[in-house]
Amino acid sequence: MKHFEMDKSTDIAWCPGCGNFSIRKVLIETLQEMDLNPTQVVMASGIGQAAKMPQYINTNYFNGLHGRGLPVAVAIKAANPHLTVIAEGGDGDMYGEGGNHFIHNIRRNPDIVHIVHDNMVYGLTKGQAAPTSPLEFKTPVQVNGVINDPINPLPVAMTLGATFVARAFSGDMEGLKKILKAAFDHEGYALVDVLHPCVTFNKINTFKWYKEHSYPLEEGYDSSDFESAMKKALDTEKFALGVIYQNKNKVSFNNRTWLYQQDATPIVQRKRDINKVNALLKIEA
């Protein structure tokens, strides 16, 4: 492997058997196969086990604050639209702490790929409930079991007008790669919710459980039909895997701005003319 792969000596901090390993492998393969240059790709992440992903991929990254990967990612893309931008983190990072950014960046439709590792539990802080944890799930904090309803991110995203909504499973690496490629090809906000087991803290939603509770979308599935897609997205008895909904007709964030409609040059490559500023410091006639 070349480019996006790290040195063999890289010390990866995840638990052996963690679903993150598969996601990492597939993401690297996807970036390689899409022939992207690592210098032109940026990953923005928050905090959590999933948010450590940029540490283990050879590309630009900004690993910021818990929950704040999205605002950083969107701003990077706004400042320099030439870059390929990925926001990546876990369910707590993106749907919990960063929930407000999740909601409002869907409204913006920024041209970024948003990968959320969804293992229905908190890993880094050692086993508390995630926003996606099922009811009755017992943890050292939720000692009598979870009493808050879990968030189902896909229909949330869809009702807000998300233009690309997908669910993947780390155990189906081929499926994940297909979805990621479609996400990178999509112009606009692409949410990829990746189900994966936490071998240390989630003994309920195991690899076997996910396998039994998910299925790939049938051949010929029409991802452009909002209503049938919503039905798929809402079904949590068995999770549909694949690109559940895609709308190719919405303009992305940067292209909605007058700024980039007039001139596609990234703002970071433009020069400010001091004379034009100094004209504001003259007395009006």
Next chain:
Amino acid sequence: MKQELSIVLSGEAGQGLQTLEDFLVKAISKSYYVFATQEVMSRVRGGNNTLEIRVSNTPVATYRSHIDFLYLLNNHSFYRVTKRVSDDSKIFGEEDFLSDEERDQLVGTFVPFTLNDYATEAGSVLFGNTVLFGHIAGMLALDQDHCHALINERFSHKKDKILDGNIEAFKTGYELGQAYQEHHDLQNREDEPLMVLSGNEALGIGALGGGCNFISAYPMSPGTGLLTYLAGKSNDFGIFVEQAEDEIAALNMNIGAWYAGARALTTTSGGGFALMEEAVSLSGITETPCVTHIAQRPGPGTGLPTRTAQEDLNLAVYAGHGEFPRMIFSPGHMRDAVELAQKAFYFADKYQVPTFLLTDQFLVDSKFQMAPFELDAKYLESSIVKSTEDYKRYTITEDGLSPRSIPGFGDGLVKCDSDEHVEEGTITESFDVRIQMNEKRLSKKDLLMADYQYPELIGPESYKKLIVGWGSTYGVLKEYVDQYGDGETAYLYIKQPFPLHQDIKKYFDQADTIINVENNASAQFSKILLLELGVTVSQNLLKYNGEPFSIEEVVAYMKEV
């Protein structure tokens, strides 16, 4: 004969005082020294708002409590200003604008002023503000042609009837106002032409001069004005403007934009800034620059949303967990608002630190005069380097600054981390590296002192008493020393309250008495003086009711010193 006039219009929200202020200040500035400030209630319609315009034979940049000419614009516009009129005040208004009680206890002279009738005669009751404009213009014997031109400029896109009516309304007012020319001895200014601008405009122009090309902010009074100004200029200057979903997003976007190579700004007030604190710390450890404007208002909590204060100096100084350097600038006059806003971007880039513009409602919303000048293109120069294949974002260097590159610029990768990191930017838990990186970051505090923005000493150099103030108290303290000074009192205007340079200790060593003046209740700056320089102030003049200092308050206080 009065060498200056304080003219106050008292009305309510929605009566167009803002537009009237624009007209008046521009027109008056051509002939006189002028300053204007509004005090408004936190409501969109109704209540009581006042506009004060000070016109003088000497430069003015603060408010006077005493009112010479008061215009009442409705029947509930007097009760809040009764203490500000005296025997020589003239009060204009409709007969029924005063209650019986107010009439009984009235000091000053009430002059019946049938504004609505005058406006209606000119064509429409809507021309009232133009009658007022004319009245004050007549009182001050302003150049009528210039005033007509201003009206033309404003209404040229409207129907002739509206334009002509406004000119007619102006003339009516002007004729009536002329009767009051004998009440003052104002002389036309003979120095260079001066421009008029608000603190918001000054900061905005400075930001443009500093290369600001990205602004993400969440609206909060009084910080919103700068966002509005830059949004207004965004199409002309190529600025990416985004109203963030919350303040947390605003500063995180700001930092993301800087990381990608933009020069970004966030503007807010204390409450919004409190939400941004974690991101300030993010800027600190990732050594990603960011610029934040904090327009202060009284807190805690929601406090007094439309009023002024200097209560958030401590907040700015200590914002963010962990230890890292920062620069805080507090402009007190318009030229500094422009220049420090420009430099805030340059220094943030140069030293890879968060920089702050710490202003307040009084400074950003009031209108001041300024001599035109030109900004230096030097502050647009960037410290960003092109990366090579072996680039490391946090290279340990001799001077403590790691060359900063941006993604996509060169053959290297730019890895930034909010975790403690090695030179490459990846996470580490090595205690040795932690010490190295922490010391590298903190060493920038000494470096950035090379660009310390020194204070200005105003008044006699052989002073025995020293008044010290930071930021917007400049106008009132300068006026005090210039116009009322006793020959042995000087004023030290601090424009960078943190960190302080040891060199400025000498100003305090010379003084027998040090008087610290602040718009807060706990004398925040006096504690920074003690902590940073070992200077103990003798007395504090503090005001924290939500209003700026009036010149009378400073004069009265200094008499007691």
